[in-house]
Structure formats: C-alpha cells, structure tokens
Amino acid sequence: MDTKHLVLGATGGIGFSYTAELLSHNIKTTILVRDKEKAIKLFKNNPLLEVIVGDVNNLTQLKEISANKEFIFLGINVPYQLWETQMEPIISNVIIAAKQHKATILFPENNYVFGNIDNPITESTVPQPSKKRENSG
Numbered sequence: 001m002d003t004k005h006l007v008l009g010a011t012g013g014i015g016f017s018y019t020a021e022l023l024s025h026n027i028k029t030t031i032l033v034r035d036k037e038k039a040i041k042l043f044k045n046n047p048l049l050e051v052i053v054g055d056v057n058n059l060t061q062l063k064e065i066s067a068n069k070e071f072i073f074l075g076i077n078v079p080y081q082l083w084e085t086q087m088e089p090i091i092s093n094v095i096i097a098a099k100q101h102k103a104t105i106l107f108p109e110n111n112y113v114f115g116n117i118d119n120p121i122t123e124s125t126v127p128q129p130s131k132k133r134e135n136s137g
Contacts, residue, residue, distance in 0.1 A: 015075025
C-alpha cells in the first residue's frame with residue numbers, strides 16, 4: 001500500500017482521532033502499533049489502513065516503515081514521570097527517521113505541558129509545565 005502518512009500512537013486518544021480523520025478523507029494511512037487486534041477493533045479493518053506491528057524504539061524498523069512517507073504523526077505519549085526516560089528516545093528516533101527520509105513530523109501538544117498533576121487532563125486543564133530540578137549539590 002502506497003501511503004504518505006505514518007501515524008505513531010494510533011490506538012491512543014489523539015493518534016486515533018488523527019488516523020480516523022485521515023481515513024474519513026479517504027487518505028491511505030500506515031500505522032505502527034504494538035497491538036494489532038486493538039487497532040483492527042478501533043478502525044474496523046479499514047481497507048485504506050496499513051497496520052504494522054512494531055515498536056518505535058526499534059530505530060531500524062522505524063526507518064524502514066517511514067521510507068517514502070511525507071508525514072509522520074507522533075501521537076505517542078507516556079506518563080509524565082516517565083517522559084525523560086521514555087519519551088526523549090522516542091522523539092529522537094522519530095527525528096532520525098524523518099530526517100533520513102525528509103518527512104515532516106506532526107507533533108501535537110502532549111501531557112508534558114501540564115506538569116505532574118494528579119487530576120485527569122481535560123480541555124480546561126491549565127498548562128503548567130515544570131522543569132527538571134537542578135542538582136544543588
């Protein structure tokens with residue numbers, strides 16, 4: 001399937017919405033997922049959709065999948081407390097893959113902007129990003 005769009009995080013909230021929007025406009029789309037069954041349930045086995053099982057942390061695989069893609073939608077998110085250890089490598093891999101193929105990265109706002117909060121994030125949640133503490137030695 002010849003697609004120009006790769007969606008990462010398609011079975012999550014924002015990735016699902018973006019993928020559904022592409023499909024509603026009859027745009028062939030590739031998604032990289034960890035759980036194929038979940039993706040098929042969500043997207044009803046849409047013929048415009050290419051579902052690839054894998055892991056964005058596998059840079060070799062990500063480079064192969066992103067070949068010939070014009071757009072990479074980065075809808076993956078991790079819990080705030082895991083951002084530094086898990087999200088930074090993900091972003092780095094996506095940048096490397098996109099750069100290799102000259103793709104545009106679409107990276108919507110994510111939970112990091114809200115800081116380490118206990119309540120669910122809603123449309124009315126006020127952004128309160130925090131920064132990493134400096135070691136005062």
